[in-house]
Amino acid sequence: MSVTESKVAAQPAPVAKGGLSQSVTDSLIVAKRNLIRMKRIPEMVIFGLIQPVMFVVLFSYVFGGSINVPGAGLDPGAYREFLMAGIFAQTVTFATAGAGAGIAEDMHRGLIDRFRSLPMARGAVLTGRTLADLVQTALTLVVLALVALLVGWRTHENALKVLAGFGLLLLLGYAFTWIGALIGLSVRTPEAATSGGLIWLFPLTFISIAFVPSQNMPTVLQHIAEWNPFSATVQAARELFGNVAPGYPVPDAWPMQHPAWASLIWSVLIIAVFRTLAVRKYKSASG
Template sequence: MTTTTERPSAAPAPVPGNIGIGQTVHDSLVIAKRNLLRMMRIPEVVIFGLIQPVMFVVLFSYVFGGSINIPGAGLDASAYREFLMGGIFAQTVTFAVAGPSIGIAEDMSKGIVDRFRSLPIARGAVLTGRTFADLVQTALILLVLAVVAFLVGWRIHEGPLKALAAFGVLLLLGYAFTWIGALIGQSVRTPEAAGSAGLIWLFPLTFISVAFVPSENMPGWLQPVAEYNPFSAVVMAVRDLFGNLPQGYQPPDAWPLQHPVLASVIYSVLIIVVFRTLAVRKYKSNAG
């Protein structure tokens, strides 16, 4: 009589849809580590990311300083430098959109994203890990930029806690924009197209705002556009928290500029919710 011994079946491989929150966080951090190591091996990416904001600080400070009228300060060059820095900081973090848009497009063109899809990891972890890595890079760029700004005369006047809150608002905006980049990177065919699509719309967004000139100096029809621009709310919040608004300056009556910190958080959270949902949905549909 032959006895048949049944071998225990192997545990099924986890399916991305069945992965819990803890595993999702772990997968996201692993992907983030992979992207950070990649950035460290290509330091010129970070270096070139620093050149543009540093050039903006120097050029705007010494070329336009003393030429632009600031309500409450007139043509004072030193007041303009402090007024300017909120806009430069905010513009710098919005350019974080380029990192994930180009990086994801490049990974897709090389088939790396397809390999990730074949692994039993959370679907959103690939994108979340990429955005975490870009957030770290943005924080590093902000640190270096703050040092350069200090050298040209920028100062913090409201103490360390409010300064930390200002940097927190900036990083929240930067993280929100990385999700826009994650969606763009999946929607184009080449890294070159991702670079153009990720940056071309940022120039009107940042310049039609209160970043570089007060909205009062703009044509009347353009003022509401600048004042309700989410970017303007962040710029005004940062100036307020750093204490860089000229004494006697009265912000426009638009609600986002009257309550800039709250408006900044609301805008950034909405961008994260909307574009993370769209980016993860796009990732899943591409996998199908």
């Protein structure tokens, strides 16, 4: 090895300046990179829209007249209003699989190691990725809301409450992308990240009040559904959208009686726990 090569090899990796400003700037740069990538590959967004739109149409017209909503009976219109908050919540949480697969792909291609060679905040790579996924989720939610309006869904509260409902949905989706980030860092391939990101979401979303009232479930499942963070956000969105039927019996569980607070607490707690675990895993996995 020559003297010049020895000097280059001995140079330490660039060190980030640190601080909140550095972290925010780096996160926004990474988010911009991912948004540009989405723009160049529009099929990523298009395919992400197909499944939730299918759920809206199928549940509205196939199950709309056969599921009893307490306080509204078998009215298909009432079920559509009952249903939509659940479909919105399912859509934002299923973005978890895409987030995990994207991070796993970056790891597989060595892009994460390239980021580590730059003087940037360590958590910025993951924060930027999750922010970009949040933007994509918000766009999907807008399109989905338009489709829901076309099939008969309506809100019955003022604009501020409706926006607050969508805000809680997006916060839950953002919280779950951190779970996806941890999964993406823990597996070896994007395919495994996709499977790992979906397998636990199905019981979480279906053992909830998203599609059927908890009163129709066995007692044990009722308690699970009513304390499910997914259910809290669904119930909060229903109330903020004005989609709770006048005679609907709200369960006695605390998250169902105070769903907005329960949704906020659950989402913040999930972000705090899984962001910490994901950033720690990022440092060790690519170190």
